[in-house]
Amino acid sequence: MVATRQHGVLAVSQLREIGLTTAAIHHRVAGGHLHRTHRGVYAVGHKRLTRKGRFLAAVLACGPAAAISHRSAASLLDLRPSARAQIDITVSDRTVRSRPGIRAHRATLLPRDVTTIDHIPCTSVARTLLDLAGELDAAALDRALQRAEVLRVLDTAGVQDVLDRGDGHRGVAKLDHALTLYLPEIHTRSELEARFLALCRSASLPSPVVNGRIEVGADTLEVDFHWPSSCLVVETDGHATHGTRAAFERDRRRDQMLTAAGWRVLRFTWRQLARRPDEVAGTVRAALGCAQAAV
Numbered sequence: 536m537v538a539t540r541q542h543g544v545l546a547v548s549q550l551r552e553i554g555l556t557t558a559a560i561h562h563r564v565a566g567g568h569l570h571r572t573h574r575g576v577y578a579v580g581h582k583r584l585t586r587k588g589r590f591l592a593a594v595l596a597c598g599p600a601a602a603i604s605h606r607s608a609a610s611l612l613d614l615r616p617s618a619r620a621q622i623d624i625t626v627s628d629r630t631v632r633s634r635p636g637i638r639a640h641r642a643t644l645l646p647r648d649v650t651t652i653d654h655i656p657c658t659s660v661a662r663t664l665l666d667l668a669g670e671l672d673a674a675a676l677d678r679a680l681q682r683a684e685v686l687r688v689l690d691t692a693g694v695q696d697v698l699d700r701g702d703g704h705r706g707v708a709k710l711d712h713a714l715t716l717y718l719p720e721i722h723t724r725s726e727l728e729a730r731f732l733a734l735c736r737s738a739s740l741p742s743p744v745v746n747g748r749i750e751v752g753a754d755t756l757e758v759d760f761h762w763p764s765s766c767l768v769v770e771t772d773g774h775a776t777h778g779t780r781a782a783f784e785r786d787r788r789r790d791q792m793l794t795a796a797g798w799r800v801l802r803f804t805w806r807q808l809a810r811r812p813d814e815v816a817g818t819v820r821a822a823l824g825c826a827q828a829a830v
Contacts, residue, residue, distance in 0.1 A: 540654055540660050546595040547575045558701055572596075573634070587611075591655045592639050593622040601626040602649045602656040604640060605670065608663040611652050613686060614679045615667075625658060640666075648697070650707065659691035663827070668706030668713065676695035728759065728769040730808045737818035743821065751796045761798075765823050768793055768800045771808065 536572060537549060550560055550569075560577075563569040569577040578584055584592065590611060594601045602608075605623035609615045624631075633639045648662040661681055668676055683689035690815035694714060694719045701707040729798060735742065743760035749768070751799065762767040770786070788798045803815050 537599055540656070540670075543579050543581070544572060544583055544588050544595065545577055545579060545631050546583065546673040548576070550577065550608070557694045573637070587653055587655060589636075590622060593624055593723040594656055596627045596634070596637065597602075597631050598627055598628055600644075601631070602644060605666045606662065609667055611655065611657050611678060611797075612663060613662055614660070614663065614682050615675070623666075634780060647693075652714065659693065660688045661690055661697045664694060665697045665704060665710055666707045667761050668710035670702060670706075673709070673713065676709065680713060684798045704761055727808070730805070731760065731769065731771050733801070734808060734812050734816055736813075736821065740816065749793065749796075749798070751792050754792065756793065758793075760822060766798045767817065767819075767822050768798050770800065770802045772802050772804050 537553075542605050547560065555563070560569065562570065564577070570582045572578050572584065572589075572592045576592045576595045578588070578592070580748060587712065590603050590607065594603060601624050603611055603623065605627035606615075606619060607623040610617040611801065619637060621638045623638050623640065625642050626639065627643050629641055631639050631641075644658065648659050649656055650659050657663075664676075664679060664683065667679055671679070673776045680689065691714070694710070698707055698711055698714075703770070731743075732745070734740075741762060745760055746757060747761055747763075749756050749758060749761065758768045759771050763765060772786075786802075790802075793800050801822060802819060805823060807815055
């Protein structure tokens with residue numbers, strides 16, 4: 536049954552498709568078999584709708600080009616919870632206005648900007664992140680990005696696509712910045728090295744040897760940075776070169792070999808270098824001080 540598939544809600548056009556006249560619809564409303572939720576949308580059998588029923592009712596009320604969006608889409612996509620009673624809808628029809636329980640946003644959505652979740656039209660993960668970026672602070676946006684990655688729905692190409700087409704959208708700059716900080720794989724090794732060296736200079740740390748080689752038994756290991764007099768190694772980890780299982784195993788073995796040979800190894804990610812530079816500098820300074828004191 537259509538009503539069951541649609542979480543208990545039907546548009547008036549669908550009621551007419553199954554043969555109900557206007558008079559028949561009014562008769563069923565009077566008899567308590569249909570309950571008006573929005574103009575032109577009815578709940579079948581009872582007034583109490585599930586969250587998904589309320590979402591679909593809002594979409595049906597706004598027309599065929601409407602989709603759940605913004606915080607409501609984030610909730611439906613499981614990117615972040617929302618306790619808001621008002622439902623966010625994006626629609627290209629400029630005649631559609633916000634109404635009780637519905638907050639209407641106007642934008643042109645391409646087919647790839649819309650997906651379907653349990654029969655409910657909803658903005659894609661990429662488009663939803665762009666819309667969230669226009670409303671959330673940096674920390675909340677970062678958590679939404681993390682959740683998307685945990686769910687394995689973070690499509691970086693899709694996000695870049697909506698950014699490229701998002702001229703004038705207030706979330707573009709914030710999402711672009713958040714993505715740059717969040718995804719270390721978009722940074723090259725040289726960018727990571729430049730960031731760390733700039734941090735060393737700004738924190739007045741001793742200059743390290745860059746991409747130097749250390750003899751460990753019969754092996755020669757190249758490391759990102761090291762201070763020979765302090766037996767300290769720093770590796771800057773980018774996802775592109777360190778994110779695979781093989782790389783993880785290789786890095787652990789290298790660290791063990793260096794530790795056994797008397798070196799201390801510290802690893803820092805792009806996110807740490809970009810977001811917690813003072814913390815990174817303090818850790819390196821403490822390690823250099825400890826190492827020098829032990830010599």
